[in-house]
Amino acid sequence: MGWNLIFWVLCFFVDLALLSSNFYQLVILSDLEADYLNPYESSSRINFLIVPEIVVHGLLCALFLLTWHWFLFLITLPLTCYAAMLYMKRKHLIDVTEVFRDLSFEKKYRLVKLGFYLLLLFIIIFRVFTAAKMSFYRSESGELDIRSAFLEF
């Protein structure tokens, strides 16, 4: 009963972490564009985050699969595959020598990810509330709310 809530809260924090990591990278890239940061600094900062981010995202995706949350699993899957593909091609890191050439693409990529994680965050927040309400209801009336059952997919 409480596990469900814990799971969603965990997802919430993981997603928040991913979101902030992306936001941070975007800020760095904008700084780089505006010449507040040099390419060495910015690419080393970003590259430091990239692999952990891929791993965390993969874990989140796997977690959704293991808990049978099909819908969430399916919407996180494409990004996982894309990141894995980049990793396989060894193109996941920012190339410090060509960073300005790829800058606009990298920014767009991160912007899209940011939007995606934001969407995910809303879904998860909704789930957290649902789960919280459910555990609250259950403890009170022991009845299952039809809406939350529907939203479980």
Add this chain to the structure above:
Amino acid sequence: MTPFSSSGPVVRSDAPGLRLSTPSPPQSAPPFSSSTGPVVRSETAPGFRSPAPPPSYVPPSPTTAPFSGFPAPQFPSAQPRLWAHPPPPPPPAGGQVPPPPVPLRPPMGFPSPPQNVNYAPPTTNVPQPSFPGPGFIRPQSGADSQPPAVQSPFPFVAQKGGYAPAPPVAAPLGFQSRDQMQHPSPGPGAIQGLVEDFNSLSIGSVPGSIEPGVDLKALPRPLDGDVEPKLLAETYPMNCNPRFLRLTTSGIPSSQSLASRWHLPLGAVVCPLAEAPDGEEVPVINFTSTGIIRCRRCRTYVNPYVTFTDAGRKWRCNLCSLLNDVPGEYFAHLDATGRRIDLDQRPELTQGSVEFVAPTEYMVRPPMPPLYFFLIDVSICAVRSGMIEVVAKTIRSCLDKLPGFPRTQIGFATFDSTIHFYNLKSSLTQPQMMVVSDLDDIFVPLPDDLLVNLSESRIVVETFLDSLPTMFQDNLNVESAFGPALKASLMLMSQLGGKLLIFQNMLPSLGVGRLKLRGDDLRVYGTDKEHALRLPEDPFYKQMAADFTKFQIGVNIYAFSDKYTDIASLGTLAKYTGGQVNYYPGFQSAIHGEKLRHELARDLTRETAWEAVMRIRCGKGVRFTSYHGNFMLRSTDLLALPAVDCDKAFAMQLSLEEALMTTQTVYFQVALLYTASCGERRIRVHTAAAPVVADLGEMFRQADTGAIVTLLSRLAIEKTLSSKLEDARNSLQLRIVKAFKDYRNLYSVQHRLGGRIIYPESLRFLLLYGLALSKSIPLCGGYADAALDERCTAGFTMMTLPVKKLLKLLYPNLIRLDEYLLKTSSPDDLSSIEKRLPLAAASLDSRGLYLYDDGFRFVVWFGRALSPDIAMNLLGPDCAAELSKVTLSERDNETSRKLMKIIKKFRESDPSYYPLCQLVRQGEQPREGYLLLKNLVEDPMGGTSGYVEWILQIHRQVQQNP
């Protein structure tokens, strides 16, 4: 007919570009006038084994033969008659020029349209079908009934528009003359539309034949080399010299929609340190009292185009039009016309190129001394090839000439499977060697005395260089710990920066950055993985390159291996540090020693700018968006150049920021902030202005082929790094086609263009350079056409070459020498060898001696029927031997001395590379093929098109509707 019947197919079977030799000894040919079509082909096509032609033989006539790859299998027997047409006498200027018998322009009923220059009688162009029927006779008679429709081979006096450049000075064949000649119109009211604003080339089909043809002689060829656009310099005389900055078109488009119709690159090629001839040096200005005058907002340096107002108390920035205050010390009164009265004492206000001495605000640290660090491979291959000896001797001979005395610093390290450092401390009598064998954890054994001041440790350094060749002569080590040695060099040099010269003889095999053989996989070619071969294999190299740039270290690579060394990876080091790659495949000190000696000496002694950054600013409305060349971007528009010299050029593309330009003039300012070898921090500033134009025709009129070709080549080479060679060539071709198509659309409404390809005067060579570019080493063919290492080297080199050198590499000089050598006139009279020949096999006469010069190597071609005296005089007793083993040296006779003098003169005219002389005899296969014939860009070779085919191909694509 019989002796030639077998050689007919030869034309077709010359697929790999190297002709099958048909050892037909000089036969007594049938008299030429009666010979049949196939004779013509057999004579010229299989490699100039022409029987000594009868005197009536007109030399240029065989030009058509190499192009007889057109499916025109039989030649009419009457054909050769046409060869003998002498070029018709030029009609009196202004005389009526009858239209040529081109089907699309009927000869009658049309009041003499303005003819384009290039009409030769079409009958001379094209092989005609062999059926002598009515269809054949009619055009013939048509052609005969009229005087040959050729216009004057000399430029008419052109009627110039405001911007119309003068016709090229020497248009040897006269076809490039501008089309603006005035014809007294035969009919009233026909003046309109008579003045054509473009050049054209008739692609007129010969009536009765299916194949269109082009007059070979009329094709434009850049036989005068690069011609810098003069127009801009005339309009804006205070612009910097074009050797420093060239725009692809001096007419900046006024709107984005106009820019999008200009399909060629829009940008600039900058060579900030180009060598200026004596007397034109860039003036050095010291603003000690006032500080350097710059715009407050956009940081533009004061330049000739700023305007002073408010009685001289303010100046208006020409880039951002901000009003700035004039510092008190810089103040001067204005005269009645608003000019400063001290103008003649202020070179920065009168000249486009100046150099400011930078005060301490422009330094992040004290200016570094010139520093040279040599990293030398001493494995067995290096020892055997003799490379070490040449290098050591050259460095020793250059010690006096290294720039920056007495601050110059120097250091050495050598490596095989271990890394050797040398303590060169001045108190020692001879150098101490320290060996580091732990490749995983590299450390520098003695941080202080490995890099020493040259003037202090001179004796130790000399002792070291004298002993270096013998030190390793018994070395049998076959490993190369290149990566660790690179890391050690970085540690050593990171304090000061400087120049790292790497002499590399084999594939790195130990430690980080080891590489594997990967270049010999034929199957990868043509697949999507092909481009990966041209990229660094190990990210280590990119990372190292970035680190080198960070610490202000410029890397120059000298590679010597005869086997695959992965220049793609090694060259990355040079690419991002502003360096260059010199590759001597299969180095042998006896053969290539001289070349290495000169090029290394040039590298060490030329004026070098240290720890430099470059930025190009431009006025409102435009912005530089991409940069191409060997450098690393430090921020969006700042090029980091740890060491840059006069032989490096950088290209950049610009785009319009706003939909509509509001200004009439756009200003560009290149600023290179660097440390001169003398220890002074300086800023070299080049300023140029260019007009904004609202018309595409004007953009084309002001285009600069040299800059366009440079940018196109860099873009194409970059494309080979991300896609297939074929794609790179196709996109190059597509770009040219699009540009010509839009140009055609400008005129197709008012003019009857019919079977003509039209092009602006300024771009008349673009087609040929485009062809040459797609046949150049980085882009040509596939797996077999160039070794991967050579391809990569050529790519890295072409990414840095200045405009003039690049154009010479693309369309090399071909000069006939024998007449000059035999002439008894004074050896200083070089007029007869200044005439460059078209790069086609047809230019080669078997009785001649030719020199091919692309700026990187010379090929001396001995015709089969060359007078034995010359060969004997030049080669001595070796003249019968195989020429691959013979080297050219001065012998004790006039002919040889003359030849050597010419070669010396050519070498001195461009010292950046030292061309080695290679000798080849006509018919000596396969050497002749790959040394010379492959480089004759106008000939069709192994599946690539020749010049005529290329023009036809472009023409066809231009005419296709989008």
